[in-house]
Amino acid sequence: SLPDEMGAMYLASVLAGNDWDYVMTHPAYYYGSFSTPLLYPFFVLIKDPLLLYQCLLGVGAFLRSVPSIICFIILIKYWKIQDIRLAVLISTASCFLTPTRSNNIDNEPGLILCCRIIVFLIISLEQDSLKRNRIYKSVFLAIVLNLSLLGHTRAILYSIATIIVIFLYHILTRHSLVNYKWFAITYLIMFALSQRIIAFLTTFLYTGNASEMDIANTSGSLGEQLNSGLDNVFSH
Numbered sequence: 001s002l003p004d005e006m007g008a009m010y011l012a013s014v015l016a017g018n019d020w021d022y023v024m025t026h027p028a029y030y031y032g033s034f035s036t037p038l039l040y041p042f043f044v045l046i047k048d049p050l051l052l053y054q055c056l057l058g059v060g061a062f063l064r065s066v067p068s069i070i071c072f073i074i075l076i077k078y079w080k081i082q083d084i085r086l087a088v089l090i091s092t093a094s095c096f097l098t099p100t101r102s103n104n105i106d107n108e109p110g111l112i113l114c115c116r117i118i119v120f121l122i123i124s125l126e127q128d129s130l131k132r133n134r135i136y137k138s139v140f141l142a143i144v145l146n147l148s149l150l151g152h153t154r155a156i157l158y159s160i161a162t163i164i165v166i167f168l169y170h171i172l173t174r175h176s177l178v179n180y181k182w183f184a185i186t187y188l189i190m191f192a193l194s195q196r197i198i199a200f201l202t203t204f205l206y207t208g209n210a211s212e213m214d215i216a217n218t219s220g221s222l223g224e225q226l227n228s229g230l231d232n233v234f235s236h
Contacts, residue, residue: 002023003024003027003029003031004031004104004106004107005104005105005106006020006023006024006031007024007029007030007031007032007106007107008031008032008035008105008106008107009035009039009043009056009105010024010031010033010205011033011036011201011205012033012035012036012039012040012042012043013043014204014205015036015040015043016040016043016044018043021207024205024206025206027216028206028215028216029215029216029217030153030198030201030202030205030206030215030216030217030218031106031107031152031217032107032110032150032151032152032153033150033151033201034107034110034111034114034147034148034150034151034152035059035060035063035105035107035109035110035151038059038062038063039056039059039105042055042056042059053105056105057102057103057104057105059105059109060102060104060105060106060109061102061109063109063110063112063113064095064098064102064109064112064113065095066113066116067094067095067112067113067116068091068092068094068095069091070116070117070119070120071090071091071094071116072087072088072091073120074119074120074123075087075090075091078123078124078127098112100112107151107152110148110151111148111151111152111154111155114144114145114147114148114151114155114158115148115158117144118141118144118145118148118158118162121137121140121141121144122141122162122165122177124137125137125138125141125177125178126169126177131179134178134179135179135182137178138178138179138182138183138186139182139183139186141162141178141183142182142183142184142186142187142190143186143190145158145159145162145187145190146159146187146190146191146193146194147190147194149191149194149195149198150194150197150198152217153217153218153222156222159187165177166178166183198218199218202215202218
């Protein structure tokens with residue numbers, strides 16, 4: 001699937017010594033690199049393309065299965081479900097109730113995993129009263145929000161949604177959901193770092209483009225895409 005799957009595998013393939021430059025500049029779409037550490041070893045070890053692709057699909061299937069474990073922990077620890085069979089059934093079903101399947105290897109497995117980790121951390125923060133634990137979880141939440149940006153630029157919605165939840169929680173309960181100081185500091189540092197990494201990767205992978213602004217799906221092109229979308233909304 002071009003460019004979704006090819007884009008998700010691009011960095012791992014390049015690091016393994018493959019030249020996909022011509023293919024990936026027609027069109028030049030940035031599709032993140034969240035899965036690269038897991039995909040790279042297979043590109044190095046397996047040269048048969050059919051066998052390689054099946055292994056890469058396995059990586060995607062693995063990433064899609066991890067959220068079921070997170071779901072199980074939420075059900076048992078925080079929802080207090082006593083019936084283990086019911087918890088297993090719901091957790092397993094949660095892996096199948098997603099908008100994409102494991103018959104391709106794209107960015108969605110990493111994004112879904114990040115989303116489930118974010119949900120887990122928000123629930124855990126709401127339940128945890130120990131100050132030190134809340135600091136650690138606030139820092140980890142900020143890190144995960146920015147790691148998700150390495151999966152796809154649309155993950156900025158995770159940050160927006162999380163900030164809205166934090167704000168509404170404070171309004172409704174008069175309590176803080178996160179440690180504001182540590183969350184804000186960590187988020188700003190990680191956001192700056194993630195944007196530098198994305199800018200470097202787009203330059204490294206898409207050498208034929210003048211700047212990040214020219215490459216769709218990057219943060220640099222996000223503002224232009226938003227303006228274009230608003231123009232379409234209010235056009236005749």
